[in-house]
Amino acid sequence: MANEEVDQELYKEIQLKNELLVEGLSFDANIFENYEALGKEVTEQVNAMFNTDQKEHVNYVFPDCIITPKGHYRVSLRWIPKSPYKLKFEDGRYLIKKGHEIILDTVEFSKRPNYYDKKTSDGTLMRTVGQDSGYGIIFIPYSNECALKDKGQDCLFCNINATKSLYAERECIAWKTAGQIAETVKECYKDGYDHLTISGGFIPERREVDYYVDVAEAITEALGQPHFNGTACVGAPLDFTVFEKYKEAGFSTIATNMEIWDAGMFDLICPGKKDVCGGRQNWLNALEEELNVFGKHKVRSTFVSGIEPKESLLEGLQYLIEKGVIAMPSQWYVNVGSALAGSRTPEPEWHWDVFEKVVTMYRKNGVTWEELRNSNAAASTVPHDLFRLYEGISSAA
Numbered sequence: 383m384a385n386e387e388v389d390q391e392l393y394k395e396i397q398l399k400n401e402l403l404v405e406g407l408s409f410d411a412n413i414f415e416n417y418e419a420l421g422k423e424v425t426e427q428v429n430a431m432f433n434t435d436q437k438e439h440v441n442y443v444f445p446d447c448i449i450t451p452k453g454h455y456r457v458s459l460r461w462i463p464k465s466p467y468k469l470k471f472e473d474g475r476y477l478i479k480k481g482h483e484i485i486l487d488t489v490e491f492s493k494r495p496n497y498y499d500k501k502t503s504d505g506t507l508m509r510t511v512g513q514d515s516g517y518g519i520i521f522i523p524y525s526n527e528c529a530l531k532d533k534g535q536d537c538l539f540c541n542i543n544a545t546k547s548l549y550a551e552r553e554c555i556a557w558k559t560a561g562q563i564a565e566t567v568k569e570c571y572k573d574g575y576d577h578l579t580i581s582g583g584f585i586p587e588r589r590e591v592d593y594y595v596d597v598a599e600a601i602t603e604a605l606g607q608p609h610f611n612g613t614a615c616v617g618a619p620l621d622f623t624v625f626e627k628y629k630e631a632g633f634s635t636i637a638t639n640m641e642i643w644d645a646g647m648f649d650l651i652c653p654g655k656k657d658v659c660g661g662r663q664n665w666l667n668a669l670e671e672e673l674n675v676f677g678k679h680k681v682r683s684t685f686v687s688g689i690e691p692k693e694s695l696l697e698g699l700q701y702l703i704e705k706g707v708i709a710m711p712s713q714w715y716v717n718v719g720s721a722l723a724g725s726r727t728p729e730p731e732w733h734w735d736v737f738e739k740v741v742t743m744y745r746k747n748g749v750t751w752e753e754l755r756n757s758n759a760a761a762s763t764v765p766h767d768l769f770r771l772y773e774g775i776s777s778a779a
């Protein structure tokens with residue numbers, strides 16, 4: 383698709399974004415110590431579920447993301463101390479260099495939303511309840527732990543439990559109640575947000591549905607409407623009648639993340655998803671049933687892109703997209719505390735090729751922008767950026 387008539391400057395910005403997401407940024411951990419705008423005008427990282435850095439930085443707060451020069455694309459800050467891309471503070475501004483070459487002359491960080499300083503009626507910071515994903519979307523991790531840890535069955539790429547150990551106390555992050563979520567959603571929707579995702583680790587004994595229904599009821603009551611533009615991100619259940627309950631409760635879309643397509647690797651990388659959720663075939667059956675209940679392009683499944691061979695990943699994406707699932711490759715970033723820490727993700731070109739190919743699949747199979755946006759926890763991934771660029775849809779961040 384690169385030869386399609388698109389704005390080449392924007393295309394190159396997305397390529398640079400892809401590089402910076404894969405390679406990360408290296409910098410001194412204390413580089414933001416005197417950055418007064420951080421946590422005031424500039425959004426800080428909130429480590430409510432998965433920290434995205436390669437090393438812990440409990441004593442240092444970092445910005446959440448960079449906005450590319452033309453103001454279109456969001457790039458999550460990923461601290462990778464050996465990255466060839468160096469973030470520096472020189473002459474009163476942040477810049478990025480690779481060797482002696484200046485890659486970005488003046489780095490802009492994302493603007494902090496108004497609600498980040500607000501609290502719910504019980505004093506909980508709203509930014510710990512829902513995090514800004516950009517483009518009018520909030521991400522709500524109801525829990526910051528996964529019960530699979532107790533069985534030693536966490537997914538090997540995942541650092542939810544390590545993130546909790548490192549940052550929960552510092553940032554006052556805990557499980558959220560339905561009331562805290564509803565109040566935060568109401569506040570955000572007043573400011574123009576219009577999509578949310580509820581997610582979290584596995585709850586002991588798989589009681590997700592009760593929790594999600596309570597949350598949905600609180601949200602619909604707070605918004606004064608029977609449905610809302612929201613995604614319930616759930617594990618594959620053993621009882622498929624729960625899908626109707628999610629829909630009746632008010633969720634517009636649902637997500638069940640397979641993470642890995644190859645059958646052998648699925649069992650190896652996601653041992654808990656295999657043992658607790660009826661095995662890989664049950665995940666596929668669950669997605670089929672979700673399609674029956676929620677409808678075509680109202681079901682999403684995310685894959686951790688970069689662990690299994692590319693051919694296998696592409697096969698899974700194509701299979702599901704042709705069925706009507708929004709299958710989404712999410713670049714594997716090797717994060718602190720996961721079982722795979724110390725590995726590395728494939729080269730930027732590897733990921734770029736996957737992203738270009740999946741966007742072609744979406745467009746060939748009639749996925750609309752609204753469907754791609756509203757089924758995902760963020761609309762700021764590289765596939766989202768490419769889709770907007772090719773479809774001529776505005777992407778100002």
Ligand code: SF4
Nearest residue numbers: 528536537540542583
């Ligand atoms: S199910 Fe896997 S990916 Fe999800 S929170 Fe638990 S360990 Fe992480």
